[in-house]
Amino acid sequence: MKKLTFLALTLVFSFVTTSIFAHALWIETAASGKVGQKQSVKVFYGEYVANERDSVSKWYSDVKEFSLWVIGPDQKKTQLTLNPGTNHFEAVFTPDQNGAYTVLVSHEARELGGTTKYHFLSSADVIVGKASVAATQNSNVLKLHVDGVLLAKPNKSLQLKAFLNDAAAKGKTISVFSPNGWAKELTTDDNGVAEFTPLWKGRYVVEVSDVDKNPGQHHGKDYKATWKGATYSFEIN
Incomplete structure (x- = not known):
């Protein structure tokens, strides 16, 4: 009986851990903006x-206590004020100059999954x-980058670049999630690059993960x- 109970608990924990890994944090914002808007x-x-999209009240551990930042063309990093909704948090910033802005999150969940930190x-x-x-504008330890994201079109090959500690992340799995429920897994080459061809218009979320076995x-x-999971979100018009 004890062996069966232990097996049952092991299976339950395995399911919970798998569910955590399947979940991700992602950002949605328009790919273009205007000065003063x-x-x-x-x-x-x-x-x-x-x-x-999970209700905020059901987010894992203390993930809802994340911080949201924007890095502007002048490389100034500013924390944004978050307003909670039913299943998301929303923030607003106003670009004050032309150039590229990167919004980002980096949050280590307080609760461990067994002996794994998320x-x-x-x-x-x-x-x-x-x-x-530039990929270097994103200060996250693990990240994805798309060159010329505004030029992305359906049926046009797109390059995804993965970086770990600002170096090319080779041999990493990138999951591509499309707006209509289609998903695909890619593997980065020696330069941290993987390619795919988007077939539909809409928002895509791509994710790369890494496991560091240092205790x-x-x-x-x-x-x-x-376990690190980094998402990047963009739209195909």
């Missing part, structure tokens, strides 16, 4: 591919005027590994 930014948690990261770019975004302590608890 307010730019809305929304942050969701759930499963984009299943069109599931680190949620997310970013999105806003172009004001004619500008390009440590987090809020007084021992962990054996750190």
